[in-house]
Amino acid sequence: MKRAAAALLAGTLAGSIVLAGCSGGGSGGSADGGTKSVSYAVSDPVTLNPGRQTIAFAQIKELFSSLTFIKSDGSLTYLNAESVKSTDAVHWTIKLRPNWTFHNGEKVTAESYVKAWDTVAYGPNAWENSGQLVNIAGYDALNPAKGKPTTTKLSGLKVVDDLTFTVTLKSADGQFPTQLSQAQSGFFPMPEAAYKDLEGFAKKPIGNGPFEMVDAYTENEPMTVKRYDAYQGPKPTVDEIVFKPYTDMTTAYTDVQAGSTDILFVPASRMAQVKKDFGDRAYVFQGLGMNYLGLPLWDKRYQDIRVRQAISMAIDRQAVSNVIYGGIWEPATALTPPGEPGTPVGLCGDLCKFNPTKAKQLLAEAGGFTGKMEIRYPGGSGLDDLYNAYANQLRQNLGIKDVTATPTTDFPEFQKLRNDKNLSGPYFSRWGALYASQQNTLRSFYTKAGGCVNCIPYYTPQIEQLIAKADAEVDPQKAIQGYVDVQKAILKDFPAPPMFFEKYAYATSDRIAKLAEGAGSLELENTTLADS
Amino acid sequence: MLRFTIRRLIELVLVFFGVTFAIYAAVFALPGDPISSLGGDQPLSPAVVERIRDLYHLNDPLWSQYLRYLGHLLTGDLGVDFRGRSVAERLAARWPVTIRLALTAWVIQVVIGVGLGLVAGLRKNTWIDRGVLILTILIASVPIFVMAVTAQLVFGVKLSLLPIAGVSDGWPVSYLLPATVLAIYGLAAVARLTRGSVIDTMSSDFVRALWAKGLSRRRVIGVHVLRNSSIPVLTYLAIDLGALLGGAVVTEGIFNLPGVGQLLFESIRVHEGPTVVGIATALILIFLITSVIVDLLNSLLDPRIRHD
Numbered sequence: 001m002k003r004a005a006a007a008l009l010a011g012t013l014a015g016s017i018v019l020a021g022c023s024g025g026g027s028g029g030s031a032d033g034g035t036k037s038v039s040y041a042v043s044d045p046v047t048l049n050p051g052r053q054t055i056a057f058a059q060i061k062e063l064f065s066s067l068t069f070i071k072s073d074g075s076l077t078y079l080n081a082e083s084v085k086s087t088d089a090v091h092w093t094i095k096l097r098p099n100w101t102f103h104n105g106e107k108v109t110a111e112s113y114v115k116a117w118d119t120v121a122y123g124p125n126a127w128e129n130s131g132q133l134v135n136i137a138g139y140d141a142l143n144p145a146k147g148k149p150t151t152t153k154l155s156g157l158k159v160v161d162d163l164t165f166t167v168t169l170k171s172a173d174g175q176f177p178t179q180l181s182q183a184q185s186g187f188f189p190m191p192e193a194a195y196k197d198l199e200g201f202a203k204k205p206i207g208n209g210p211f212e213m214v215d216a217y218t219e220n221e222p223m224t225v226k227r228y229d230a231y232q233g234p235k236p237t238v239d240e241i242v243f244k245p246y247t248d249m250t251t252a253y254t255d256v257q258a259g260s261t262d263i264l265f266v267p268a269s270r271m272a273q274v275k276k277d278f279g280d281r282a283y284v285f286q287g288l289g290m291n292y293l294g295l296p297l298w299d300k301r302y303q304d305i306r307v308r309q310a311i312s313m314a315i316d317r318q319a320v321s322n323v324i325y326g327g328i329w330e331p332a333t334a335l336t337p338p339g340e341p342g343t344p345v346g347l348c349g350d351l352c353k354f355n356p357t358k359a360k361q362l363l364a365e366a367g368g369f370t371g372k373m374e375i376r377y378p379g380g381s382g383l384d385d386l387y388n389a390y391a392n393q394l395r396q397n398l399g400i401k402d403v404t405a406t407p408t409t410d411f412p413e414f415q416k417l418r419n420d421k422n423l424s425g426p427y428f429s430r431w432g433a434l435y436a437s438q439q440n441t442l443r444s445f446y447t448k449a450g451g452c453v454n455c456i457p458y459y460t461p462q463i464e465q466l467i468a469k470a471d472a473e474v475d476p477q478k479a480i481q482g483y484v485d486v487q488k489a490i491l492k493d494f495p496a497p498p499m500f501f502e503k504y505a506y507a508t509s510d511r512i513a514k515l516a517e518g519a520g521s522l523e524l525e526n527t528t529l530a531d532s
Numbered sequence: 533m534l535r536f537t538i539r540r541l542i543e544l545v546l547v548f549f550g551v552t553f554a555i556y557a558a559v560f561a562l563p564g565d566p567i568s569s570l571g572g573d574q575p576l577s578p579a580v581v582e583r584i585r586d587l588y589h590l591n592d593p594l595w596s597q598y599l600r601y602l603g604h605l606l607t608g609d610l611g612v613d614f615r616g617r618s619v620a621e622r623l624a625a626r627w628p629v630t631i632r633l634a635l636t637a638w639v640i641q642v643v644i645g646v647g648l649g650l651v652a653g654l655r656k657n658t659w660i661d662r663g664v665l666i667l668t669i670l671i672a673s674v675p676i677f678v679m680a681v682t683a684q685l686v687f688g689v690k691l692s693l694l695p696i697a698g699v700s701d702g703w704p705v706s707y708l709l710p711a712t713v714l715a716i717y718g719l720a721a722v723a724r725l726t727r728g729s730v731i732d733t734m735s736s737d738f739v740r741a742l743w744a745k746g747l748s749r750r751r752v753i754g755v756h757v758l759r760n761s762s763i764p765v766l767t768y769l770a771i772d773l774g775a776l777l778g779g780a781v782v783t784e785g786i787f788n789l790p791g792v793g794q795l796l797f798e799s800i801r802v803h804e805g806p807t808v809v810g811i812a813t814a815l816i817l818i819f820l821i822t823s824v825i826v827d828l829l830n831s832l833l834d835p836r837i838r839h840d
Contacts, residue, residue: 046615054570126584128570131577143579219617219625220790222700246697247798251788254681255697258688380801410801412564452575 037240038512038527039222041252041264044245048217049202050185051120051127057183059243062225062525063207064188065233067094067113067180070519072286074341074436076178076476079233080108080189080208082163084180089172089474094180096163100232102191103212110165112208114157116190118142121154129186132179132434134449137168172472174479175439183434183520210236210525220245236525259509263527266505269382272326278507284328286339287432288520289502290441291332293390294429294456297495298421305494306366311426312351312497313359314397320389321500328505332498335487336441339520342480343438347487348498356397363398372402377428378414379407390426421457429455429496436519438483442467446490458495540827544820548813552605555812556598559805566590566614566803588614601806610810613799619810622795630791632703633784634776636711641718642769648719649726649765654753656731664727668720680713680786697788710787714780718772725768729761736760763833767826774822778815 045056053060067081078084080100086092100108119125121133123143133139137156142149156168169176180187189208194201204216210233211225223243227236246252249267256264257277266274266282274282293311295302302308317331330338334347350358363369373394377387384407391405408414417423431452433440444452447467448459466489470482506515506522516526567584568576576584585591589600604611610619652664671679687709688696699706733739734757742752781793792811799807 046617123579123583126580126587128576128580130580131575134577143577145579219622244698245790246788247790247794248785248788251684251697251786254684254689255788258684258692258696260688260695260697409562410564410803412562412566412569412803414564415569416564 035240036238036529037242038238038524038529039242039244039262040524041246041249041256041261042243043247043249044219045217045223045243047202048205049127049198050188050205050207051116051129051190052202053185054128057185057521058524059223059225060185060188060205060207061182061521062209062211062241063205063213064185064209065100065207065231066182066184066188067096068177070178070181070436072517072519072523074339074519076181079182081180084177086174086176086474089174089176089472090169092167092169092176093160094165094167097232098163100208101230102189102193102208103206103228104191104193105230106191106193106206107162108189108208109162110159112189112191113187114154114159114165115195116188117157117186118153119190119195120186122152123149127186129184132184132186135170135173135176137170139170171468174471174474174476175435175437178435178437178439181435181519210234211241238525238527238529241524253507256507256509259511262509262512263515263522263524264507266507267382268325268386271328271505272324274328274505274507275326281508281510281512283506283508283515283517283522285504285506285517285522286337286520287502287504288337288339288434288436288441289430289432289504290335290337290445290498291329291500291502292429292445292456292496293499294418294427295496296421296423296425296427297456297458299424301369301371304366306362307369308494308497309351310359310363310366310398311394312494313353313355313362315390315393315497315499316354316397317352317499318354320386320393324385324389328503330501330503332501335445335490335498336438336483337433337501340433340436340438340441341476342483344484344487347484348491351491351494352498359397360399369398369400372404372425373400374423374425375403375405375427376414376417376423376425377405377407378411380410383407383428387428394426431455432502433520438480438487439467439471442483442486446486456496458490458493460493463490537824537828540824544824547820548816551816552602552809552813553598556601556805556809557594559800559803559808560594560597562803564803566805569802570614584614597805601809605813611806613804613807614802619807622807623792623810623814626790626792626795629699629789630777630784630793632707633711633714633780633789633791634773636704636707637714637718637776637780638769638773640711640715641722641772644715645719645722646726646765649723650730650758652723653727653730653734653761656727661727664723668723671716672720676713676717676782677786679716680710680783683709683713684786699789706789710780710783710789713787714776714783721768722765722772725765726761729764730757733757733761759833763830766833767830770822770826770829774819777818 040058042058043055045059047053048056048059050060050064065080068084069077069079071077080097082095082097084092084094096110102108117133120127120130121139121142136154138154141151158166160166191206193206204213210228210231212228214224214226217223224240226240244261250269252261252264253270255261295308321327321329333352334344336343338345375387375391377383387405391403394400395403408417431441431444443450445455446458446463463486466486470479470486473479473482508515511530512527513530514528516523568581570576589597612618648664652661655661684696687694694709695701695706696709739757742756781797784791784794796811
């Protein structure tokens with residue numbers, strides 16, 4: 001009995017090794033029939049409903065087309081819209097391009113947008129991306145503080161004809177067209193068919209984008225999208241994209257090394273080695289992420305501006321980046337990332353340059369630092385090396401003996417501590433912008449309504465007014481000047497040291513000849529394959 | 533025997549209520565709001581957060597939440613997670629992965645572990661015996677993630693023999709590497725237990741009597757020694773199977789196997805109370821049931837063990 005079982009097992013083992021030998025190597029390979037297929041490592045998307053997704057950006061971007069589109073150089077173009085125009089930054093007219101259809105053949109009309117926005121904004125639906133529409137007139141009526149809203153429609157939206165609709169905003173916002181770009185999926189259109197079965201739509205969305213779903217998405221299984229033939233936008237270079245879910249991106253990293261998956265967004269823990277492991281198959285793209293070291297402005301010890309400046313000058317950003325991120329992250333020299341047009345790179349000047357002598361001197365002038373400096377950051381997010389490095393630098397270069405870096409158990413705990421102002425030392429403070437405008441980063445960090453839950457709570461009426469003034473400019477150049485003025489005003493107070501402009505690293509298998517850079521991401525659909 | 537079984541079942545029910553409540557309370561007590569971090573990087577608007585909290589009764593006191601959960605549980609409803617996905621469905625999708633992984637690892641442990649133990653026991657104090665001891669202890673002392681990542685690099689990246697992540701190649705190919713890594717850690721225990729047990733049995737009186745009767749070596753060892761020395765090993769193996777079915781969080785994570793262990797880990801991270809309790813309940817049941825089965829099996833194998 002036992003022997004039989006052993007023989008059986010030995011047989012299976014031997015058999016499967018032979019099998020594995022056959023399939024090993026190129027499982028992500030495209031068929032020789034000519035379908036250009038690439039696979040991309042992703043985390044589980046949870047939902048593909050654009051009004052609700054919060055981590056499915058890569059998938060949604062291929063399935064849907066936004067009204068406007070930001071290119072890798074930060075310039076704004078039109079995609080599904082023919083024009084988005086306003087003279088006062090409050091009243092906007094959006095004209096759609098004709099002949100666009102959803103994947104089920106339905107026409108993309110003004111109504112496809114208006115009804116979708118009504119649905120996303122409708123309070124009782126509690127859709128996660130509802131906040132993106134907050135500045136449209138009538139949003140508050142759909143989200144009363146108590147009880148059910150009395151209407152289901154945004155009063156600020158009017159359908160003019162099949163391809164035209166108007167939008168009235170609550171306050172002037174010249175960046176509105178930029179907000180309608182590819183990552184702000186709360187502004188995406190939905191076909192009539194979606195409302196009949198929203199659950200089904202979340203698993204097999206019918207979009208207006210360059211790719212359509214092959215089958216409904218199943219949790220933890222690869223998801224394939226294929227090119228939509230009737231697509232009216234720019235033709236993608238690949239025919240098919242396979243999104244492969246991983247829970248641990250370091251596993252995905254190894255899997256790309258093994259050649260089973262083609263493309264991956266390199267996790268922070270592998271950045272130091274990616275150039276060595278992948279050589280010219282490693283790519284570094286401009287990111288829209290901005291890293292600060294938040295400071296507890298509610299704590300007396302941090303209220304002297306010289307203390308805050310000393311902390312900034314005591315950290316050798318380049319050295320930290322070299323050791324932890326392989327030099328990929330760029331030391332910050334402004335308050336917004338350079339991917340946002342008009343960012344005044346270098347504005348921070350000496351305050352963002354490593355200068356331990358000056359730092360010590362500033363700290364001494366401010367009367368030194370008493371007690372323990374306890375740095376906190378969310379645990380389980382791969383941030384340990386970075387914050388320990390900060391702690392070491394502050395200990396060595398400021399001469400503060402007791403500097404510790406302690407993770408919280410997880411992100412929710414960190415948020416709670418931060419929101420309750422229950423932190424007594426420097427802390428994690430980061431924002432990844434969804435659209436390339438200084439407005440997005442400045443709003444999140446420096447306005448109350450921006451609501452970045454983990455950011456610096458530095459809100460002053462003066463800054464809010466300056467931001468509102470820049471927002472009101474319709475002319476892009478004037479707006480940029482306005483945001484630069486905001487940055488200058490903030491730097492006078494120096495509430496928290498800007499640390500890094502995030503760069504995004506990607507790695508590919510040898511099947512890929514070239515990746516196309518996008519705005520704060522990559523253009524997966526325009527990947528060049530090696531064998532084509 | 534019947535009384536014994538009934539007593540065990542009553543214990544099972546008590547443990548079940550106690551543990552589900554303890555876990556529910558523990559997840560509830562975790563600091564921070566799971567809803568406001570649903571949006572990841574992007575903040576959800578306060579109105580949305582409030583609505584979702586209402587939807588899942590998160591503003592109610594703990595006892596009322598637990599009773600509501602228990603009520604649903606007793607009617608077989610495991611509830612939904614904070615994204616509205618059915619917990620039962622998510623679990624159902626993951627059990628096959630964990631069961632395949634656990635059984636594959638278990639079979640490897642049984643075959644290799646018992647085999648090694650048997651050889652070592654029959655050749656006690658020879659270099660083979662010592663070799664087995666050193667080898668099994670040596671491998672077991674390497675941390676599992678080191679072993680797993682090394683295995684991935686060697687068999688996946690360098691040799692391109694086996695897939696290193698995911699289950700898309702199906703059983704057994706996708707499971708060979710993780711199951712072997714997982715099995716290695718039980719080998720030492722199984723081999724040592726088998727060895728000790730075999731040595732004990734070999735020196736017992738009844739075996740000497742069997743030799744004296746002139747039975748063949750094959751029959752003495754193959755039937756009598758094996759059967760009698762299998763009791764402690766069997767107990768260990770059964771409990772081990774229960775533990776393996778509990779999901780190997782590290783292994784499932786490194787090899788990207790969407791199993792129960794991984795779901796449990798993710799759910800704890802994002803404070804998904806209903807999912808955590810659902811999984812934990814299932815795991816507790818498995819554990820309790822295997823231990824009852826082990827007790828019953830033991831008394832069948834060895835008539836000297838009687839429980840009433």
